[in-house]
Amino acid sequence: MVETETFVPDAIEEIDDEIGDANAVIALSGGVDSSVAAALAYEAVGDQLTPVYVDTGLMRKGETEQIEETFSYMDSLRIVDARERFLEALSGVTDPEEKRAVIGEQFIREFEREARDADADYLVQGTIYPDRIESEGGIKSHHNVGGLPEVVDFEDIVEPVRDLYKDEVREVARHLGLEEVVAERMPFPGPGLAVRVIGEVTEEKLAVAREACHVVEEELEEYDPWQALAAVIGKATGVKGDNRVHGWVVSVRSVDSRDGMTAQAQQIDWETLQRIQSRITGENDDVARVVYDVTHKPPATIEYE
Incomplete structure (x- = not known):
């Protein structure tokens, strides 16, 4: 130290x-x-x-x-x-x-x-x-x-x-x-939300990632994660109301770490995860589904890109 x-x-x-x-x-x-x-x-x-x-x-x-x-x-x-x-x-x-x-x-x-x-x-x-x-x-x-x-x-x-x-x-x-x-601020990547958007960076994807990250940081504050984030990783079919939608897939990630060189995915209770997905899909009409990433570092990196 x-x-x-x-x-x-x-x-x-x-x-x-x-x-x-x-x-x-x-x-x-x-x-x-x-x-x-x-x-x-x-x-x-x-x-x-x-x-x-x-x-x-x-x-x-x-x-x-x-x-x-x-x-x-x-x-x-x-x-x-x-x-x-x-x-x-x-x-x-x-x-x-x-x-x-x-x-x-x-x-x-x-x-x-x-x-x-x-x-x-x-x-x-x-x-x-x-x-x-x-x-x-x-x-x-x-x-x-x-x-x-x-x-x-x-x-x-x-x-x-x-x-x-x-x-x-x-x-x-x-x-x-x-x-x-x-x-005590949570780490945030230098390239910003660009590495939390898979593929080309667009204003639409950035808006989804920005709001989703805000929800995740709020909802997971009690878990005191080393880093918590949301990433836009692609599109998938969903249903909203009586309508079929082909919307964004948002992946939620929350990890514990000491220095960022290795990290362990946090075990989040089901009620919290459901609250996160409800807020992200409810507050953004273009999000079709939310998934939770359970991968440690290694083999994954903390950020998606």
């Missing part, structure tokens, strides 16, 4: 040494990893740092509003509406690795644009150790590691929590006094 008393000052000093008198932008997503990286960088270089949150259209329900509220103390916070650009870039893309590469490149281009406006030479991001392991091991490319384009217009990319696991990042967050809504 990380020794926060020594890690925090060492990380701040390392960031200060690397950035020096230059300016930097921080890729802020609202998750605990990027939030800790932002807090450390802000402590290290202060007004030289410009926090940038990119609304990709692939985010959780209410994500942008949460970011504005949580990080309002950072006067230089920039909210970038890039929803149309991301959806256009993902149009026709169905391969999971290609999705991650497209999203990684689009992210970098957004941050490069903001960096030019802020006269910044450095990008700070919240890459953690499991991101590197999975990307370098060929399991899947993370948008901020293996998904990065070959040419990046930054002097360097600064990753202050690159050697930490998720539980260690949370320890640092608590040490820094970050709000519980940030420190």
Whole structure:
């Protein structure tokens, strides 16, 4: 486990040494990893740092509003509406690795644009150790590691929590006094809902996944999962009222884990599962059925793509 008393000052000093008198932008997503990286960088270089949150259209329900509220103390916070650009870039893309590469490149281009406006030479991001392991091991490319384009217009990319696991990042967050809504927030993939949609990413699928994920997180809060989610995995026949429908199939997943490297599917009681399926199918006319994923990691990954 990380020794926060020594890690925090060492990380701040390392960031200060690397950035020096230059300016930097921080890729802020609202998750605990990027939030800790932002807090450390802000402590290290202060007004030289410009926090940038990119609304990709692939985010959780209410994500942008949460970011504005949580990080309002950072006067230089920039909210970038890039929803149309991301959806256009993902149009026709169905391969999971290609999705991650497209999203990684689009992210970098957004941050490069903001960096030019802020006269910044450095990008700070919240890459953690499991991101590197999975990307370098060929399991899947993370948008901020293996998904990065070959040419990046930054002097360097600064990753202050690159050697930490998720539980260690949370320890640092608590040490820094970050709000519980940030420190204890459930993990969310960097590529967002794009990896919770099998096949091509469309506004319709994203809307279904966003609402379904919101239901799952609400209903499974009492189980305290390491991660809980819903994914749109295809279409199937169903019946609503007296009508046949060919609607979306939503898969629900809830796991326990320590660091995300392995995970165990949670045993959820039948009443809760029925309440989840009733809400998801009842609140979305285009959902035909809901299934529960009982697969551990390995052999599955936590996310679907």
